Amino acid sequence: MISLLQQEIESQPEVIARLLERETHHIQQIVAQLPPFDYALIAARGSSDHAATYAKYAWTTLAGYPVALAAPSLLTMYQARIRMAGALVIGISQSGQSPDIIAVLEEGKRQGRPTLAITNDGSSPLAAVADHVIELHAGPEKSVAATKTYTAQLAVMALFAAALSNDPRHMEETQQLPTALEATLRLSTPIMQAVERYRYMDRCITIGRGYNYATSFELALKLKELTYLMATAYSSADFRHGPIATIENGLPVFLVMPLGATFADMLTLAQDLRER
Protein backbone atom coordinates (compact mmCIF):
# COMPACT_ATOMS: atom_id res chain seq x y z
CA MET A 1 0.00 0.00 0.00
CA ILE A 2 1.51 3.31 -0.94
CA SER A 3 1.41 6.18 1.50
CA LEU A 4 -0.65 9.36 1.17
CA LEU A 5 2.61 11.22 0.72
CA GLN A 6 3.61 9.03 -2.19
CA GLN A 7 0.15 9.34 -3.76
CA GLU A 8 0.41 13.09 -3.60
CA ILE A 9 3.92 13.09 -5.05
CA GLU A 10 2.78 10.88 -7.92
CA SER A 11 -0.27 13.05 -8.64
CA GLN A 12 1.90 16.04 -9.58
CA PRO A 13 1.82 15.64 -13.39
CA GLU A 14 -1.98 15.42 -13.23
CA VAL A 15 -2.25 18.39 -10.81
CA ILE A 16 -0.03 20.59 -12.97
CA ALA A 17 -1.82 19.53 -16.18
CA ARG A 18 -5.17 20.56 -14.61
CA LEU A 19 -3.68 23.82 -13.36
CA LEU A 20 -2.29 24.67 -16.81
CA GLU A 21 -5.60 23.86 -18.45
CA ARG A 22 -7.68 25.97 -16.09
CA GLU A 23 -5.35 28.85 -15.27
CA THR A 24 -3.02 29.58 -18.20
CA HIS A 25 -5.53 31.75 -20.03
CA HIS A 26 -6.79 33.22 -16.74
CA ILE A 27 -3.26 34.32 -15.80
CA GLN A 28 -2.74 35.90 -19.24
CA GLN A 29 -6.01 37.81 -18.74
CA ILE A 30 -4.98 39.01 -15.27
CA VAL A 31 -1.61 40.23 -16.56
CA ALA A 32 -3.36 42.09 -19.40
CA GLN A 33 -5.68 43.81 -16.88
CA LEU A 34 -3.17 44.63 -14.13
CA PRO A 35 -2.54 48.32 -13.54
CA PRO A 36 1.14 49.32 -13.83
CA PHE A 37 3.26 48.22 -10.88
CA ASP A 38 6.97 48.52 -10.11
CA TYR A 39 7.60 45.44 -8.01
CA ALA A 40 5.89 42.46 -6.34
CA LEU A 41 5.43 42.37 -2.57
CA ILE A 42 4.80 38.76 -1.49
CA ALA A 43 3.57 37.50 1.88
CA ALA A 44 3.99 33.76 2.52
CA ARG A 45 5.28 31.25 5.08
CA GLY A 46 7.13 27.93 5.04
CA SER A 47 7.00 26.12 1.68
CA SER A 48 4.93 28.98 0.20
CA ASP A 49 7.79 31.31 1.14
CA HIS A 50 10.11 29.09 -0.91
CA ALA A 51 7.72 29.51 -3.86
CA ALA A 52 8.08 33.27 -3.34
CA THR A 53 11.88 32.88 -3.39
CA TYR A 54 11.57 31.04 -6.70
CA ALA A 55 9.43 33.93 -8.01
CA LYS A 56 12.22 36.35 -7.06
CA TYR A 57 14.42 34.69 -9.66
CA ALA A 58 11.79 33.88 -12.29
CA TRP A 59 10.03 37.27 -12.27
CA THR A 60 13.25 39.27 -12.31
CA THR A 61 15.05 37.15 -14.89
CA LEU A 62 12.15 36.80 -17.34
CA ALA A 63 10.33 40.11 -16.80
CA GLY A 64 12.63 42.40 -14.78
CA TYR A 65 10.29 42.82 -11.79
CA PRO A 66 11.96 42.86 -8.37
CA VAL A 67 10.27 40.78 -5.69
CA ALA A 68 10.20 41.82 -2.02
CA LEU A 69 9.28 39.20 0.58
CA ALA A 70 7.14 40.78 3.32
CA ALA A 71 8.09 39.09 6.58
CA PRO A 72 4.75 38.18 8.20
CA SER A 73 6.10 39.10 11.65
CA LEU A 74 6.31 42.74 10.56
CA LEU A 75 2.55 42.72 11.01
CA THR A 76 2.09 40.13 13.75
CA MET A 77 4.95 41.22 16.02
CA TYR A 78 5.55 44.88 15.22
CA GLN A 79 2.21 46.06 13.82
CA ALA A 80 4.19 47.78 11.06
CA ARG A 81 2.27 49.87 8.55
CA ILE A 82 3.83 48.87 5.23
CA ARG A 83 3.87 51.50 2.44
CA MET A 84 2.67 49.66 -0.65
CA ALA A 85 2.90 52.35 -3.33
CA GLY A 86 4.12 50.80 -6.58
CA ALA A 87 3.54 47.22 -5.39
CA LEU A 88 1.56 44.31 -6.77
CA VAL A 89 0.58 42.68 -3.47
CA ILE A 90 0.56 38.87 -3.47
CA GLY A 91 -0.43 36.38 -0.76
CA ILE A 92 0.48 32.69 -1.09
CA SER A 93 -1.20 30.20 1.24
CA GLN A 94 -2.20 26.64 0.50
CA SER A 95 -5.15 26.79 2.90
CA GLY A 96 -5.92 30.48 2.45
CA GLN A 97 -6.48 30.65 6.21
CA SER A 98 -3.31 32.36 7.55
CA PRO A 99 -4.44 35.57 9.29
CA ASP A 100 -1.12 37.36 8.76
CA ILE A 101 -1.11 36.68 5.00
CA ILE A 102 -4.74 37.84 4.78
CA ALA A 103 -3.82 41.02 6.72
CA VAL A 104 -1.15 41.92 4.12
CA LEU A 105 -3.69 41.63 1.28
CA GLU A 106 -6.31 43.62 3.19
CA GLU A 107 -3.78 46.40 3.69
CA GLY A 108 -2.90 46.30 -0.03
CA LYS A 109 -6.55 46.73 -0.89
CA ARG A 110 -6.94 49.59 1.60
CA GLN A 111 -4.02 51.35 -0.09
CA GLY A 112 -5.61 50.87 -3.52
CA ARG A 113 -2.99 48.43 -4.77
CA PRO A 114 -3.73 45.43 -7.05
CA THR A 115 -3.92 42.22 -5.02
CA LEU A 116 -3.47 38.56 -5.98
CA ALA A 117 -4.17 35.42 -3.93
CA ILE A 118 -2.59 32.07 -4.77
CA THR A 119 -4.36 29.31 -2.84
CA ASN A 120 -5.66 25.79 -3.04
CA ASP A 121 -9.04 26.92 -1.66
CA GLY A 122 -11.00 29.37 -3.81
CA SER A 123 -13.59 29.83 -1.05
CA SER A 124 -11.02 30.74 1.64
CA PRO A 125 -10.81 34.12 3.40
CA LEU A 126 -7.60 34.90 1.49
CA ALA A 127 -9.39 34.39 -1.83
CA ALA A 128 -12.33 36.53 -0.63
CA VAL A 129 -10.13 39.56 -0.07
CA ALA A 130 -8.10 39.55 -3.32
CA ASP A 131 -8.82 41.25 -6.68
CA HIS A 132 -7.55 38.15 -8.48
CA VAL A 133 -7.46 34.55 -7.30
CA ILE A 134 -5.42 31.74 -8.77
CA GLU A 135 -6.49 28.33 -7.50
CA LEU A 136 -4.02 25.46 -7.43
CA HIS A 137 -6.63 22.77 -8.26
CA ALA A 138 -4.41 20.30 -6.39
CA GLY A 139 -7.20 18.56 -4.47
CA PRO A 140 -7.08 18.17 -0.68
CA GLU A 141 -3.59 17.82 0.75
CA LYS A 142 -3.73 14.95 3.24
CA SER A 143 -0.10 14.28 4.07
CA VAL A 144 1.73 16.62 6.44
CA ALA A 145 4.45 17.66 3.99
CA ALA A 146 3.49 19.96 1.11
CA THR A 147 4.40 18.38 -2.24
CA LYS A 148 1.78 18.83 -4.97
CA THR A 149 0.70 22.23 -3.63
CA TYR A 150 4.32 23.43 -3.55
CA THR A 151 5.03 22.46 -7.17
CA ALA A 152 1.64 23.92 -8.16
CA GLN A 153 2.64 27.24 -6.52
CA LEU A 154 5.92 27.17 -8.46
CA ALA A 155 3.99 26.52 -11.68
CA VAL A 156 1.72 29.52 -10.99
CA MET A 157 4.77 31.71 -10.43
CA ALA A 158 6.35 30.42 -13.66
CA LEU A 159 3.12 31.12 -15.58
CA PHE A 160 3.03 34.69 -14.28
CA ALA A 161 6.72 35.21 -15.12
CA ALA A 162 6.07 33.91 -18.64
CA ALA A 163 2.95 36.07 -19.10
CA LEU A 164 4.77 39.16 -17.82
CA SER A 165 7.77 38.52 -20.09
CA ASN A 166 5.92 39.20 -23.35
CA ASP A 167 7.87 36.33 -24.92
CA PRO A 168 5.46 33.59 -26.09
CA ARG A 169 8.25 30.98 -26.03
CA HIS A 170 8.29 31.13 -22.23
CA MET A 171 4.57 30.38 -22.07
CA GLU A 172 5.00 27.51 -24.51
CA GLU A 173 7.72 26.03 -22.30
CA THR A 174 5.43 26.01 -19.25
CA GLN A 175 3.06 23.73 -21.14
CA GLN A 176 5.77 21.02 -21.11
CA LEU A 177 5.70 20.81 -17.30
CA PRO A 178 3.51 17.68 -16.95
CA THR A 179 5.74 15.77 -19.36
CA ALA A 180 8.85 16.89 -17.48
CA LEU A 181 7.30 15.87 -14.15
CA GLU A 182 6.41 12.44 -15.53
CA ALA A 183 9.96 11.93 -16.75
CA THR A 184 11.27 12.93 -13.32
CA LEU A 185 8.94 10.56 -11.47
CA ARG A 186 10.09 7.69 -13.68
CA LEU A 187 13.49 8.11 -11.99
CA SER A 188 12.04 7.09 -8.61
CA THR A 189 13.36 3.52 -8.71
CA PRO A 190 17.01 4.35 -9.51
CA ILE A 191 16.83 7.21 -6.99
CA MET A 192 15.55 4.87 -4.27
CA GLN A 193 18.50 2.56 -4.98
CA ALA A 194 20.96 5.46 -4.94
CA VAL A 195 19.79 6.82 -1.58
CA GLU A 196 20.17 3.45 0.21
CA ARG A 197 23.66 4.40 1.31
CA TYR A 198 22.34 7.46 3.17
CA ARG A 199 20.12 5.36 5.43
CA TYR A 200 22.00 6.22 8.60
CA MET A 201 23.13 9.77 7.93
CA ASP A 202 22.00 12.16 10.64
CA ARG A 203 22.91 15.42 8.92
CA CYS A 204 23.51 16.76 5.46
CA ILE A 205 23.86 19.91 3.39
CA THR A 206 21.73 20.89 0.39
CA ILE A 207 22.95 23.43 -2.16
CA GLY A 208 21.21 25.13 -5.07
CA ARG A 209 21.56 28.43 -6.83
CA GLY A 210 19.42 30.88 -8.79
CA TYR A 211 16.10 29.25 -9.73
CA ASN A 212 17.06 26.31 -7.54
CA TYR A 213 18.03 28.29 -4.46
CA ALA A 214 14.42 27.70 -3.36
CA THR A 215 14.79 23.98 -4.18
CA SER A 216 17.71 23.60 -1.77
CA PHE A 217 15.61 25.16 1.02
CA GLU A 218 12.52 23.09 0.22
CA LEU A 219 14.62 19.91 0.04
CA ALA A 220 16.17 20.64 3.44
CA LEU A 221 12.72 21.39 4.92
CA LYS A 222 11.29 18.12 3.56
CA LEU A 223 14.23 16.10 4.93
CA LYS A 224 13.75 17.71 8.35
CA GLU A 225 9.97 17.29 8.46
CA LEU A 226 9.93 13.72 7.18
CA THR A 227 13.15 12.14 8.45
CA TYR A 228 14.14 14.38 11.39
CA LEU A 229 17.70 14.71 10.21
CA MET A 230 19.58 17.99 10.41
CA ALA A 231 19.65 19.42 6.89
CA THR A 232 21.07 22.87 6.13
CA ALA A 233 20.44 24.69 2.86
CA TYR A 234 22.75 27.12 1.07
CA SER A 235 23.35 28.88 -2.19
CA SER A 236 26.71 27.83 -3.63
CA ALA A 237 27.94 31.43 -3.30
CA ASP A 238 27.05 31.69 0.40
CA PHE A 239 28.40 28.19 1.02
CA ARG A 240 31.82 29.08 -0.40
CA HIS A 241 31.87 32.23 1.73
CA GLY A 242 32.66 30.50 5.03
CA PRO A 243 30.50 27.41 5.64
CA ILE A 244 32.56 25.28 3.23
CA ALA A 245 35.14 25.22 6.05
CA THR A 246 32.75 23.04 8.10
CA ILE A 247 32.84 20.17 5.59
CA GLU A 248 34.48 17.13 7.05
CA ASN A 249 35.02 13.70 5.59
CA GLY A 250 31.71 11.83 5.39
CA LEU A 251 29.27 14.76 5.59
CA PRO A 252 26.81 14.28 2.70
CA VAL A 253 26.28 17.29 0.42
CA PHE A 254 23.39 17.22 -2.07
CA LEU A 255 23.79 19.55 -5.03
CA VAL A 256 20.81 20.62 -7.15
CA MET A 257 22.47 21.16 -10.49
CA PRO A 258 20.33 20.97 -13.62
CA LEU A 259 21.82 22.12 -16.94
CA GLY A 260 21.53 25.86 -17.39
CA ALA A 261 23.01 29.13 -16.20
CA THR A 262 24.20 27.82 -12.83
CA PHE A 263 25.58 24.43 -13.94
CA ALA A 264 29.24 25.43 -14.42
CA ASP A 265 29.34 27.10 -10.99
CA MET A 266 27.80 24.05 -9.29
CA LEU A 267 30.17 21.70 -11.12
CA THR A 268 33.19 23.67 -9.89
CA LEU A 269 31.82 23.44 -6.37
CA ALA A 270 31.29 19.67 -6.70
CA GLN A 271 34.92 19.28 -7.79
CA ASP A 272 36.16 21.46 -4.91
CA LEU A 273 34.17 19.32 -2.46
CA ARG A 274 35.53 16.08 -3.92
CA GLU A 275 39.08 17.31 -3.36
CA ARG A 276 38.49 18.00 0.34
Add this chain to the structure above:
Amino acid sequence: MISLLQQEIESQPEVIARLLERETHHIQQIVAQLPPFDYALIAARGSSDHAATYAKYAWTTLAGYPVALAAPSLLTMYQARIRMAGALVIGISQSGQSPDIIAVLEEGKRQGRPTLAITNDGSSPLAAVADHVIELHAGPEKSVAATKTYTAQLAVMALFAAALSNDPRHMEETQQLPTALEATLRLSTPIMQAVERYRYMDRCITIGRGYNYATSFELALKLKELTYLMATAYSSADFRHGPIATIENGLPVFLVMPLGATFADMLTLAQDLRER
Protein backbone atom coordinates in the same frame (compact mmCIF):
# COMPACT_ATOMS: atom_id res chain seq x y z
CA MET B 1 48.19 38.27 23.85
CA ILE B 2 44.68 38.81 22.55
CA SER B 3 43.80 37.82 19.00
CA LEU B 4 43.03 40.21 16.16
CA LEU B 5 39.47 38.93 16.27
CA GLN B 6 39.12 39.81 19.95
CA GLN B 7 40.67 43.24 19.37
CA GLU B 8 38.15 43.94 16.63
CA ILE B 9 35.25 42.73 18.78
CA GLU B 10 36.36 44.96 21.63
CA SER B 11 36.76 47.99 19.36
CA GLN B 12 33.05 48.05 18.54
CA PRO B 13 31.94 50.75 21.04
CA GLU B 14 34.70 53.02 19.71
CA VAL B 15 33.88 52.22 16.05
CA ILE B 16 30.18 52.91 16.53
CA ALA B 17 30.87 56.11 18.52
CA ARG B 18 33.04 57.38 15.65
CA LEU B 19 30.42 56.36 13.10
CA LEU B 20 27.67 58.18 15.01
CA GLU B 21 29.82 61.29 15.33
CA ARG B 22 30.74 61.45 11.65
CA GLU B 23 27.61 60.11 9.95
CA THR B 24 24.49 60.94 12.00
CA HIS B 25 24.13 64.43 10.58
CA HIS B 26 25.24 63.24 7.13
CA ILE B 27 22.49 60.57 7.08
CA GLN B 28 19.88 63.13 8.14
CA GLN B 29 21.03 65.37 5.27
CA ILE B 30 20.84 62.51 2.76
CA VAL B 31 17.31 61.60 3.87
CA ALA B 32 16.26 65.26 3.54
CA GLN B 33 17.64 65.37 -0.03
CA LEU B 34 16.44 61.98 -1.32
CA PRO B 35 13.86 62.10 -4.09
CA PRO B 36 10.64 60.22 -3.30
CA PHE B 37 11.01 56.43 -3.43
CA ASP B 38 8.61 53.56 -2.75
CA TYR B 39 10.94 50.85 -1.51
CA ALA B 40 14.60 49.97 -0.97
CA LEU B 41 16.38 47.53 -3.28
CA ILE B 42 19.50 46.24 -1.54
CA ALA B 43 22.38 44.26 -3.06
CA ALA B 44 24.74 42.57 -0.59
CA ARG B 45 26.44 39.25 0.20
CA GLY B 46 27.30 37.23 3.30
CA SER B 47 27.30 39.25 6.53
CA SER B 48 26.31 42.39 4.58
CA ASP B 49 23.25 40.49 3.39
CA HIS B 50 22.34 39.89 7.05
CA ALA B 51 22.60 43.66 7.60
CA ALA B 52 20.12 44.02 4.72
CA THR B 53 17.80 41.53 6.43
CA TYR B 54 17.96 43.64 9.58
CA ALA B 55 17.07 46.70 7.47
CA LYS B 56 14.00 44.84 6.20
CA TYR B 57 12.60 44.88 9.74
CA ALA B 58 13.94 48.27 10.88
CA TRP B 59 12.96 50.25 7.78
CA THR B 60 9.49 48.74 7.54
CA THR B 61 8.71 48.89 11.26
CA LEU B 62 9.97 52.44 11.87
CA ALA B 63 9.26 54.05 8.51
CA GLY B 64 7.00 51.72 6.51
CA TYR B 65 9.40 51.17 3.59
CA PRO B 66 9.51 47.64 2.16
CA VAL B 67 12.97 46.26 1.47
CA ALA B 68 13.72 43.92 -1.45
CA LEU B 69 16.97 41.97 -1.43
CA ALA B 70 18.40 41.78 -4.96
CA ALA B 71 20.05 38.37 -5.32
CA PRO B 72 23.47 39.12 -6.83
CA SER B 73 23.25 35.98 -9.01
CA LEU B 74 20.36 37.59 -10.93
CA LEU B 75 23.07 39.69 -12.56
CA THR B 76 26.06 37.34 -12.47
CA MET B 77 24.27 34.14 -13.54
CA TYR B 78 21.21 35.28 -15.47
CA GLN B 79 22.19 38.74 -16.75
CA ALA B 80 18.73 39.91 -15.65
CA ARG B 81 17.77 43.49 -16.38
CA ILE B 82 16.12 44.63 -13.13
CA ARG B 83 13.40 47.27 -13.38
CA MET B 84 14.25 49.81 -10.69
CA ALA B 85 11.37 52.29 -10.97
CA GLY B 86 10.36 53.42 -7.48
CA ALA B 87 13.48 52.03 -5.81
CA LEU B 88 16.17 53.55 -3.64
CA VAL B 89 19.09 51.37 -4.76
CA ILE B 90 21.56 50.41 -2.02
CA GLY B 91 24.81 48.45 -2.17
CA ILE B 92 26.45 47.16 1.01
CA SER B 93 30.04 45.91 0.83
CA GLN B 94 32.76 46.17 3.48
CA SER B 95 35.51 46.37 0.88
CA GLY B 96 33.48 48.13 -1.80
CA GLN B 97 35.15 45.83 -4.35
CA SER B 98 32.39 43.28 -5.19
CA PRO B 99 31.75 43.56 -8.95
CA ASP B 100 28.16 42.29 -8.73
CA ILE B 101 27.20 44.82 -6.02
CA ILE B 102 28.83 47.61 -8.06
CA ALA B 103 26.88 46.43 -11.14
CA VAL B 104 23.55 46.83 -9.29
CA LEU B 105 24.39 50.44 -8.35
CA GLU B 106 25.58 51.25 -11.88
CA GLU B 107 22.28 49.95 -13.24
CA GLY B 108 20.39 52.08 -10.68
CA LYS B 109 22.25 55.16 -11.83
CA ARG B 110 21.58 54.34 -15.50
CA GLN B 111 17.86 54.14 -14.69
CA GLY B 112 17.99 57.52 -12.93
CA ARG B 113 17.33 56.09 -9.46
CA PRO B 114 18.90 57.44 -6.24
CA THR B 115 21.86 55.27 -5.17
CA LEU B 116 23.53 54.73 -1.81
CA ALA B 117 26.78 52.90 -1.00
CA ILE B 118 27.56 51.60 2.49
CA THR B 119 31.23 50.64 2.70
CA ASN B 120 34.30 50.71 4.90
CA ASP B 121 36.36 52.18 2.02
CA GLY B 122 35.31 55.62 0.80
CA SER B 123 37.78 55.42 -2.10
CA SER B 124 36.45 52.06 -3.38
CA PRO B 125 34.80 51.53 -6.79
CA LEU B 126 31.42 51.04 -5.05
CA ALA B 127 31.73 54.47 -3.40
CA ALA B 128 32.78 56.05 -6.72
CA VAL B 129 29.55 55.00 -8.44
CA ALA B 130 26.98 56.04 -5.77
CA ASP B 131 25.15 59.36 -5.30
CA HIS B 132 25.62 59.06 -1.56
CA VAL B 133 28.31 57.20 0.39
CA ILE B 134 28.20 56.21 4.04
CA GLU B 135 31.56 55.13 5.36
CA LEU B 136 31.78 52.74 8.31
CA HIS B 137 34.95 54.32 9.77
CA ALA B 138 35.73 50.89 11.28
CA GLY B 139 39.44 50.88 10.40
CA PRO B 140 41.02 47.96 8.50
CA GLU B 141 39.42 44.59 9.21
CA LYS B 142 42.29 42.14 9.76
CA SER B 143 40.56 39.04 11.10
CA VAL B 144 38.71 36.75 8.68
CA ALA B 145 35.30 37.05 10.35
CA ALA B 146 33.42 40.34 10.03
CA THR B 147 32.58 41.76 13.48
CA LYS B 148 33.03 45.52 13.79
CA THR B 149 32.08 46.12 10.15
CA TYR B 150 28.90 44.04 10.56
CA THR B 151 27.70 45.95 13.64
CA ALA B 152 28.68 49.23 11.93
CA GLN B 153 26.49 48.26 8.94
CA LEU B 154 23.60 47.53 11.33
CA ALA B 155 24.13 50.93 12.98
CA VAL B 156 23.99 52.66 9.57
CA MET B 157 20.73 50.86 8.78
CA ALA B 158 19.32 51.85 12.18
CA LEU B 159 20.33 55.49 11.62
CA PHE B 160 18.58 55.53 8.24
CA ALA B 161 15.45 53.91 9.71
CA ALA B 162 15.42 56.53 12.47
CA ALA B 163 15.98 59.42 10.04
CA LEU B 164 13.23 58.12 7.72
CA SER B 165 10.79 57.67 10.62
CA ASN B 166 10.41 61.40 11.36
CA ASP B 167 10.36 60.54 15.06
CA PRO B 168 13.31 62.22 16.83
CA ARG B 169 13.13 59.74 19.71
CA HIS B 170 14.41 56.99 17.41
CA MET B 171 17.45 59.06 16.47
CA GLU B 172 18.11 59.81 20.14
CA GLU B 173 18.03 56.09 20.92
CA THR B 174 20.70 55.35 18.31
CA GLN B 175 23.08 57.65 20.19
CA GLN B 176 23.00 55.19 23.10
CA LEU B 177 24.57 52.43 21.01
CA PRO B 178 28.19 52.76 22.25
CA THR B 179 27.03 52.59 25.87
CA ALA B 180 24.90 49.52 25.13
CA LEU B 181 27.83 47.84 23.32
CA GLU B 182 30.14 48.53 26.29
CA ALA B 183 27.62 47.00 28.69
CA THR B 184 27.35 43.93 26.43
CA LEU B 185 31.13 43.47 26.20
CA ARG B 186 31.40 43.60 30.00
CA LEU B 187 29.46 40.30 29.95
CA SER B 188 32.35 38.54 28.16
CA THR B 189 33.72 36.84 31.28
CA PRO B 190 30.44 35.27 32.49
CA ILE B 191 29.65 34.32 28.87
CA MET B 192 33.00 32.57 28.51
CA GLN B 193 32.24 30.59 31.67
CA ALA B 194 28.73 29.73 30.46
CA VAL B 195 29.89 28.40 27.06
CA GLU B 196 32.46 26.00 28.58
CA ARG B 197 29.90 23.23 28.54
CA TYR B 198 29.52 23.50 24.77
CA ARG B 199 33.21 22.78 24.13
CA TYR B 200 32.56 19.48 22.36
CA MET B 201 29.28 20.16 20.60
CA ASP B 202 29.52 19.54 16.87
CA ARG B 203 26.17 21.03 15.85
CA CYS B 204 23.61 23.49 17.13
CA ILE B 205 20.60 25.58 16.20
CA THR B 206 20.29 29.37 16.47
CA ILE B 207 16.91 31.08 16.58
CA GLY B 208 15.89 34.72 16.43
CA ARG B 209 12.90 36.64 15.20
CA GLY B 210 12.04 40.06 13.81
CA TYR B 211 14.97 42.45 14.31
CA ASN B 212 17.02 39.48 15.51
CA TYR B 213 16.23 37.15 12.62
CA ALA B 214 19.44 38.53 11.07
CA THR B 215 21.28 37.92 14.37
CA SER B 216 20.44 34.20 14.31
CA PHE B 217 21.88 33.95 10.77
CA GLU B 218 24.99 35.97 11.61
CA LEU B 219 25.56 33.93 14.78
CA ALA B 220 25.31 30.66 12.82
CA LEU B 221 27.68 32.01 10.15
CA LYS B 222 30.24 33.08 12.78
CA LEU B 223 30.08 29.67 14.51
CA LYS B 224 30.63 27.93 11.18
CA GLU B 225 33.47 30.17 10.03
CA LEU B 226 35.32 30.21 13.34
CA THR B 227 34.65 26.81 14.92
CA TYR B 228 33.65 24.62 11.93
CA LEU B 229 30.58 23.27 13.70
CA MET B 230 27.30 22.77 11.91
CA ALA B 231 25.00 25.62 12.96
CA THR B 232 21.58 26.16 11.43
CA ALA B 233 19.61 29.41 11.81
CA TYR B 234 15.85 29.83 11.96
CA SER B 235 13.11 32.26 12.82
CA SER B 236 10.99 30.86 15.65
CA ALA B 237 7.97 30.76 13.30
CA ASP B 238 9.76 28.73 10.63
CA PHE B 239 11.34 26.51 13.28
CA ARG B 240 7.94 25.57 14.74
CA HIS B 241 6.67 24.83 11.24
CA GLY B 242 8.47 21.48 10.84
CA PRO B 243 12.13 21.62 11.89
CA ILE B 244 11.24 21.48 15.61
CA ALA B 245 10.61 17.77 14.97
CA THR B 246 14.36 17.27 14.45
CA ILE B 247 15.21 18.28 18.03
CA GLU B 248 16.62 15.39 19.98
CA ASN B 249 17.89 15.23 23.49
CA GLY B 250 21.22 17.01 23.77
CA LEU B 251 21.08 19.17 20.64
CA PRO B 252 21.97 22.72 21.76
CA VAL B 253 19.55 25.48 20.72
CA PHE B 254 20.62 29.11 21.17
CA LEU B 255 17.76 31.59 21.38
CA VAL B 256 18.30 35.31 20.76
CA MET B 257 15.59 36.81 22.95
CA PRO B 258 16.00 40.39 24.12
CA LEU B 259 13.08 42.12 25.79
CA GLY B 260 10.70 43.61 23.25
CA ALA B 261 8.02 42.66 20.74
CA THR B 262 9.29 39.13 20.14
CA PHE B 263 10.15 38.16 23.75
CA ALA B 264 6.88 36.41 24.67
CA ASP B 265 6.99 34.30 21.50
CA MET B 266 10.60 33.27 22.11
CA LEU B 267 9.87 32.45 25.75
CA THR B 268 7.02 30.14 24.73
CA LEU B 269 9.39 28.41 22.32
CA ALA B 270 12.03 28.02 25.04
CA GLN B 271 9.44 26.38 27.30
CA ASP B 272 8.28 24.07 24.49
CA LEU B 273 11.88 23.02 23.86
CA ARG B 274 12.54 22.37 27.55
CA GLU B 275 9.57 20.00 27.66
CA ARG B 276 10.88 17.88 24.77
